[in-house]
Amino acid sequence: MIEIRSECRGRTLSPWRSVARAFAVSMVVLTANAAFAADPDVPRAEQLVRDGKYQEAYDLLAPFEDANSNDATFTYLLGRAALGTQRGEKAKALFERSLATRPDNVAxxxxxxxxxxxxxxxAEAKIEFETVLRFDNLPPDVLSQVEIYDQAARQSLDEGRALTGFGYAETGVGRYRVNSTRGTDAFGxxxxxxxxxxxxxxxGVNYALQNGYAIDANLDYRFRYYDNSESRNDSDLRWSLAGSKTLGDNNLAAGFRGRTSYRGDSDYRNDVSIFSDYRMRYDPDNQFTLGADVRRRRYPEGNLRDRSRTTALVSAGWVRSFMDGKGSFSVTGHAGHNYATSRPDGDSDVYGATVSLDFTVNNKLSWGTFAWWERDSFNADNVHFHPDTLDNTVILRRRDNLYEVGAYLVWEFVPTWTLRPEILWIRDQSNSVGFNYSSTEVWINVRKAF
Structure with a gap:
């Protein structure tokens, strides 16, 4: 047998023992490397997603999906990589899995x-976005709303911005007609x-804070100029400021809203309210809402000053997605009381409902319709003009039914530019003749989104 002598200790080692020792050391190294390789490089994947290198991130994480299916951070990052590589269904499933583990994750x-x-x-995207985002004065069609929400989400996720938002400008021409009613005919x-x-x-803007909190602010100005010098030119400024909190699939908000409207003859109407609103995402296709609002409407001076009043309202609503998210149906009911008023007809109880239906034909075309109704029941008897009585006056307790019905079409003819024809029918029906009114408005606007 061939032997090798060791000079350091004077021992004789078998070559087979040396081979065995080398093999053992190799196995230890390989086992250590294998254990290390069993853990995904999450920080590296996070950086790749941040840099927009979605395919590299997907290739890095995908082999470890089964072993990390309950890791909220891992499934979120793999979902971002899947979405960035056009794997929409895969991304949806991964984000749902991530939220099942960490439901308050805004991202x-x-x-x-x-x-x-x-x-x-x-429609499902709108319901999901509204668990974390709140913007007021949005256009009526779901497609435009979702495009606004998606832009804010992209600003937050891809650009890392805490402050996200949107802007718009639109203009157009229309035709206004006062329809014949007993009230309008009586006064010419x-x-x-x-x-x-x-x-x-x-x-509007949304500023994201820590732990699902956010601050939201919106501003909207509208102006209408009439050819007829006998018609007033309308102007309307609306604003809102609120704070919100994401609570899993739900969202709670509270804040202030305001509105200043020109009413003609140098008269203005000012509205300021404090409100609270709670949204509940029951499932991907259904959302429920609860709201409360206390507002003060004030006419500072002029002939309308006695219409100043305070209103307290509560509301409840339901939004339903159907046709695989291409259709959206919503209904909202409200009830409340008008008080602190100097109107001759006294305080009043109000209740009503709004119903809307929206269809997205494709990513460039959508249409919808809506109907609004409100009942206003006053609590004081009063003398009103009435052309059917001999002396043209009658003592009655006023009851009003107010209606609005509208429809719209939205066509994006080039990116961020839309053409919007709309029609609106208004009817105020009252047992007091002087408060009967009806009009029809048709207009077409061009809107630019920013």
Missing amino acids: AHLALGRAYFALGKY GGDRRDTFYNARVGG
Whole structure:
């Protein structure tokens, strides 16, 4: 047998023992490397997602999906990589898995909304986005709303911005007609027709804080100019400031809203309210809302000053997505009381409802319709003009039914530019003849989104 002598200790080692020792050391190294390789490089994947290198991030994380299916951070990052590589269904499933583990993760809610949007599930995307985002004065169509939400989500996720937002400007021309009613005919105003030109600008911002809190602010200005010198030119400024908190699939907000409207003859109407609103995402297709609002409407001076009043309202609503997210149906009911008023007819109870229906034909075209109704029941007997009585006056307790019915079409003819024809019918029906009124408005606007 061949032997090798060791000079250091004077021992004789078998070559087989040396081979065995080398093999053992190699196995230890390989086992250590294998154990290390079993853990995904999450910081590296996070950096790749941040840099927009989604395919590299997906290739890095995908082999470890089964072993990390309950890790909220891992599934979120893999979902971002899947969404960035056009794997919409995969991304949706991963974001849902991430939220099941960490339901208050705002980023995952935004990403899930983007996944729905990428899949063309617009109504479901709107419901998901509204668990974390709040913007007022949005256009009526769901597609435009979701595009605004998606832009804010992209600003937050891809650009890392805490302050996100949107802006818009629109203008157009329309036709206004006062329809013949007993009230308008009695005062010589029936069947009047005017051409008008309108403009609107505004926008909103959302500032994300820690732990799901956010601050939201919105501003909207509208102006309408009439050709007929006998018609007043309307102007309307609306604003809101609120704080919100994401609570899993739900969102709670509270804040202030205001509005200043020109009413003609140098008269203005000022509204200021404090409100609270709670949204509950029951499932991907259903959302419920609860709201409360206390507002003061004030006419500082002029003939309308006695209409100043305070209103307390509560509301409840339901939004339903159908046709795989292409259709959206919503209904909202409200009830309240008008008080602290100097109106001759006294205080009043109010209740009503709003119903809307929206369809997205494709990513460039959508249409919808809505109907609004409110009942106003006053609590004081009063003398009113009435043309059917001999002396033209009658003592009655006033009851009003107010109606609005509208429809719209939205066509994006080039990116961020839309053409918007709309029609609106208004009817105020009262047992007091002087408060009967009806009008029909048709207009077409061009809107630019920023």
